[in-house]
Amino acid sequence: xxxxxxxxxxxxxxxxxxxxxxxxxxxxxxxxxxxxxxxxxxxxxxxxxxxxxxxxxxxxxxxxxxxxxxxxxxxxxxxxxxxxxxxxxxxxxxxxxxxxxxxxxxxxxxxxxxxxxxxxxxxxxxxxxxxxxxxxxxxxxxxxxxxxxxxxxxxxxxxxxxxxxxxxxxxxxxxxxxxxxxxxxxxxxxxxxxxxxxxxxxxxxxxxxxxxxxxxxxxxxxxxxxxxxxxxxxxxxxxxxxxxxxxxxxxx
Amino acid sequence: xxxxxxxxxxxxxxxxxxxxxxxxxxxxxxxxxxxxxxxxxxxxxxxxxxxxxxxxxxxxxxxxxxxxxxxxxxxxxxxxxxxxxxxxxxxxxxxxxxxxxxxxxxxxxxxxxxxxxxxxxxxxxxxxxxxxxxxxxxxxxxxxxxxxxxxxxxxxxxxxxxxxxxxxxxxxxxxxxxxxxxxxxxxxxxxxxxxxxxxxxxxxxxxxxxxxxxxxxxxxxxxxxxxxxxxxxxxxxxxxxxxxxxxxxxxx
Numbered sequence: 001x002x003x004x005x006x007x008x009x010x011x012x013x014x015x016x017x018x019x020x021x022x023x024x025x026x027x028x029x030x031x032x033x034x035x036x037x038x039x040x041x042x043x044x045x046x047x048x049x050x051x052x053x054x055x056x057x058x059x060x061x062x063x064x065x066x067x068x069x070x071x072x073x074x075x076x077x078x079x080x081x082x083x084x085x086x087x088x089x090x091x092x093x094x095x096x097x098x099x100x101x102x103x104x105x106x107x108x109x110x111x112x113x114x115x116x117x118x119x120x121x122x123x124x125x126x127x128x129x130x131x132x133x134x135x136x137x138x139x140x141x142x143x144x145x146x147x148x149x150x151x152x153x154x155x156x157x158x159x160x161x162x163x164x165x166x167x168x169x170x171x172x173x174x175x176x177x178x179x180x181x182x183x184x185x186x187x188x189x190x191x192x193x194x195x196x197x198x199x200x201x202x203x204x205x206x207x208x209x210x211x212x213x214x215x216x217x218x219x220x221x222x223x224x225x226x227x228x229x230x231x232x233x234x235x236x237x238x239x240x241x242x243x244x245x246x247x248x249x250x251x252x
Numbered sequence: 253x254x255x256x257x258x259x260x261x262x263x264x265x266x267x268x269x270x271x272x273x274x275x276x277x278x279x280x281x282x283x284x285x286x287x288x289x290x291x292x293x294x295x296x297x298x299x300x301x302x303x304x305x306x307x308x309x310x311x312x313x314x315x316x317x318x319x320x321x322x323x324x325x326x327x328x329x330x331x332x333x334x335x336x337x338x339x340x341x342x343x344x345x346x347x348x349x350x351x352x353x354x355x356x357x358x359x360x361x362x363x364x365x366x367x368x369x370x371x372x373x374x375x376x377x378x379x380x381x382x383x384x385x386x387x388x389x390x391x392x393x394x395x396x397x398x399x400x401x402x403x404x405x406x407x408x409x410x411x412x413x414x415x416x417x418x419x420x421x422x423x424x425x426x427x428x429x430x431x432x433x434x435x436x437x438x439x440x441x442x443x444x445x446x447x448x449x450x451x452x453x454x455x456x457x458x459x460x461x462x463x464x465x466x467x468x469x470x471x472x473x474x475x476x477x478x479x480x481x482x483x484x485x486x487x488x489x490x491x492x493x494x495x496x497x498x499x500x501x502x503x504x
Contacts, residue, residue, distance in 0.1 A: 102388070103432040119433050120388055120416040202417025202428070203393065216420070220395035 016234065023231060024224045031228035039206040040214040041232060044191060047122065047210060049113065051129035052137075052183055059186075060179075066138070067145035085135045092131055093199025100200075124201035125208050129190035136189055139194075140182030144175040152239035162222040184244050188237060274443035281309035282371055285331065287316060287322040289338035289466070291362070291442060295499040296336070297459050302495060308495070310479055326471065333480035336468040336487070338362075343467040353477065356467035360485050360501040364405050364462050365441040366454040367429050369414045375433030379460055380404060382413040387435040390425050390474075393418040401462040409460040414466070426451060440464070445500030 100107040118124040194212040201208040218226035259293040300312040323342040392399030419425040444453035
């Protein structure tokens with residue numbers, strides 16, 4: 001058991017050790033301070049946090065529907081929600097392009113009405129990230145809603161609490177650990193998102209080039225920059241995961 | 253490793269063919285192994301069947317790949333008869349190494365073209381339109397050949413392009429033009445031709461264009477030099493040139 005466990009750990013650790021071995025330490029400050037890296041970091045933070053917020057706003061009600069409301073085709077809806085987890089992100093990106101692109105099913109009327117064009121814009125990055133990341137939130141929260149003891153809600157209601165009060169004071173606090181865990185997973189997935197973004201939103205520094213895209217482009221020519229950006233991604237991810245460690249463990 | 257395995261197979265097939273068929277009175281027959289740049293895939297497939305129709309005893313075997321990879325195979329002693337390269341530098345290295353019989357000849361040129369969606373919704377007429385902010389403009393990423401040449405052409409024309417995306421490769425760029433998500437992009441004429449009806453090409457004047465020249469030559473160690481020379485002559489003949497033109501190449 002111990003040997004197999006250590007082997008598993010080694011599989012996680014070795015790539016990072018390989019990465020550390022490639023870091024150009026002396027040139028690092030210059031590389032990290034470069035405009036490309038700073039633009040990409042800013043864009044990655046903005047888009048991943050936005051995607052998480054949108055996922056919370058839309059995902060909690062969706063999870064509630066799936067967990068609490070009996071309706072025909074519920075298992076199909078759950079399947080659709082899970083789909084972005086299974087699909088290669090490039091396929092998701094192409095599907096988004098066909099639906100929300102400038103000539104897309106919904107994208108075309110949307111553009112005519114509002115003038116908003118999603119592809120090649122930061123909004124496109126946020127939509128793509130939300131598409132691939134929201135399932136983590138919906139599935140985590142749905143599981144929590146199913147498993148929680150619903151008698152507390154019933155008691156609150158019999159004591160005269162309005163429906164919204166029950167949700168706010170009883171339901172949400174009870175599922176809070178799962179909510180945080182789901183949000184962290186969602187954020188992490190959005191932060192690392194690559195395939196759907198480059199397919200749907202394109203690749204332009206400062207507008208759609210997030211950290212993963214910057215790494216991909218830099219790997220073609222400037223290996224050192226690619227390694228430096230990868231280091232930034234590892235550090236930011238570790239920082240967030242460690243900061244949320246306690247709640248994280250409690251929920252999982 | 254895979255390349256070598258494939259080579260083993262190819263050589264086996266070639267040997268088998270050479271052994272089984274007798275040369276005709278014209279002296280043409282047996283197998284001819286043609287190592288050709290990947291961008292020649294479609295054009296040379298048609299070239300192969302046309303040449304075999306004219307010489308039923310000949311079996312042309314195409315070995316397609318990046319010019320640099322094919323060059324390495326030949327330097328390592330792969331038993332190829334003909335080399336058709338997408339640029340002069342790879343051919344030049346073989347000439348220097350004494351691997352080429354006679355002078356390489358330019359058999360085709362590939363010109364950059366502006367690719368626009370069918371109907372040209374952006375009203376693009378030339379490279380100067382790439383500066384128009386209101387259009388959605390795409391190029392290949394800087395380090396990909398098509399991106400490098402595209403930037404070269406824009407620099408020649410003195411145009412500062414309002415780029416909206418730097419796509420990872422020419423295929424990704426063409427897809428977004430096909431879908432009408434981009435108003436214009438820069439690719440080779442052969443890429444436009446291969447994309448079919450959904451994409452239109454707009455010619456770029458010679459003085460702003462970047463031209464790739466394709467040289468072809470019989471190799472010094474060709475197992476079947478006579479038939480190899482006949483194949484090269486065929487490529488350079490009016491029939492061969494017509495085939496190349498139909499795939500977007502320009503006559504030398």
